[in-house]
Amino acid sequence: MKPISQIACALVALLPTFAVAQGSAPNITVAPVPTIVVTRGGHAQLTLEMRVNRGFHVNSNHPYDELLMPTTLRLNAPDGIMIANVKYPEGQDLVLPFMNNQKLNVYSGAFVVTADVRPARTVAYGTERVHGAVKFQACDDRQCFPPRTVPFEFDVKVARPVVHKAPKKNADSPHIHP
């Protein structure tokens, strides 16, 4: 690559930084969740891959200051499907300039929240849609933005259990010995 092209590429790479500086809004995107297939009485793991857009951070689920708003999930599961044991990741400690060494505990970039999906033994077979939302309050290094809620959804398919048929016993089988 010619030097001039390298410089041009470097400048283009800096464009997102300028976009942030000009006041783009903070956001969390939730990656599409593949259909979760689970049997009655069984359980499967829900994995939510989230990303805070560049230049911003959000409070972790356990911010150090009780007045700060934690990032939380709300999940509205249909009757017969329980979503429990939501696990938020550990946040990263962050000390911003001019903050007198006050530590914040935040998520920035990508982070993953997991939960258990457990259909009841009596739930009907089929696919149900689960609606959820992530509530967060974002800041950059100088300013904070009002709390926001971003909705997401995913499907849970309650499948019939796969029955593995046992091989038939054959009296004539040479492998069966009295």
Next chain:
Amino acid sequence: MVGLKRNVVVFGVMVVVLAGLLSMAVYRRHMPHTGEVAAKGKPAPEFTLTDLAGHPVALSSLRGKVVVLNFWATWCPPCKQEIPWFVEMQKRYGAQGLQVVGINMDDAGDLKDVARFAAENGVNYPILIGQEAVAQQYGGIDSLPTTFYLDRKGGVVERFIGQPNGQDEVEKSIRLALGL
């Protein structure tokens, strides 16, 4: 030779574009958008809000003073960082006609936290309970802290979005508004 000239032109255009974007970013940080209600050099929109004790406070009642309107919330760390600076400025310049006014943008249910925070931090100026309508009058407060510096006639001298670099920067803006 032609290729070299083309590269130089492309490079030049990109530098100009990026310089423009950077200038806009710096400009937006300090200046209101064109057409906003509370713009530099224009009169600050009138409002009446209640303080934490439930008493109404009208902006017009502060006419003749240099007023600092500081929009903030307890969920905003940079806001809480600069509040002691405003407390200090109120002590230092109150006798010369400075009146700091905090406009709190927490949810209505969090007012106990607001009062507790104000007490714990020795806030020596009124905290008013913000309303979205007032925020809209002031151009829509998209982020906190946002601070307006008003002169003695109630005109907007400066709008500052975000946390300043330090108390010195706040003091500079206040001294400018006071005409010192």
